[in-house]
Amino acid sequence: MCKFNDHEEPAKNAGRRNFLFLLGNTTAWVAAGALLVPLFSATQAVAGEEAMPRLMDGNQRYVADSGAVKVTQLLKTSTSWDGQPLVYPRGAAQVTGMLVELSAGAETGWHLHPVPSFALLLEGELEVTLKDGSKKRLKAGEAVAEVVGTWHNGRNPGYTPAKLVVFYAGVEEMPLTTPAARPLQ
Known part of the structure; x- marks a missing residue:
């Protein structure tokens, strides 16, 4: 500690x-x-x-x-990776952190986030596809501000598991993720 x-x-x-x-x-x-x-x-x-x-x-x-502490900035942005401005929701703030693991070849399924989220890919590869076909590919060590209110699907195109840490800047009683009712493509 x-x-x-x-x-x-x-x-x-x-x-x-x-x-x-x-x-x-x-x-x-x-x-x-x-x-x-x-x-x-x-x-x-x-x-x-x-x-x-x-x-x-x-x-x-x-x-x-x-000299035992080293600080390296991994991400500083005011927009998500698709260029949209980040806007924090109103209400009682609640930050949630998660470790997400995708097996080789696995997909998240189409979903959206109603709140800003920020991810750091610890291991493996991740490819995120938007409904319009735009793609973002991440390698281990890369950080990203995820898209907000935009349908997307994450896929591990690699041969090893992908692990990422995701922090959501939400509010109490608001979901972090909304899955699509049916496939979008």
């Missing part, structure tokens, strides 16, 4: 107190790193300290000071 220093005076620590990471495996670290980069850049510096918050390891040492 990594958390920010709780041993400083409250006023000095207030700018960093809102971050707490409970990450237990590599997949979670990769996913969190991909999506938390904007949070790190938005952290305000306490007077006389650096803008990047200092994380503490289990031995209460500052790991950022030792």
Whole structure:
């Protein structure tokens, strides 16, 4: 478990107190790193300290000071991959993260997402086809802002499983995915 220093005076620590990471495996670290980069850049510096918050390891040492933390931006966009602007739904925010696995040759089936979602392909390949025939092909390590309100089908064209982490920026009581009632092609 990594958390920010709780041993400083409250006023000095207030700018960093809102971050707490409970990450237990590599997949979670990769996913969190991909999506938390904007949070790190938005952290305000306490007077006389650096803008990047200092994380503490289990031995209460500052790991950022030792160079043990590396942040790589994987995605920064205001549009989905089809060029449409991202618009967050109104309501009580609810973020949902999922690990999605597709066997070699498997398809998701036609569906749409009524809320913005962001994916990082951890392993394998993924090809997404829109109803109009447009395609997006992803390789391991690539991130994408998925299409919103657009019918699409995901397919693993490879010979190994495809694994992706997907985070949905939704609202309470709203579905994340709506499957098509019948095939669209």
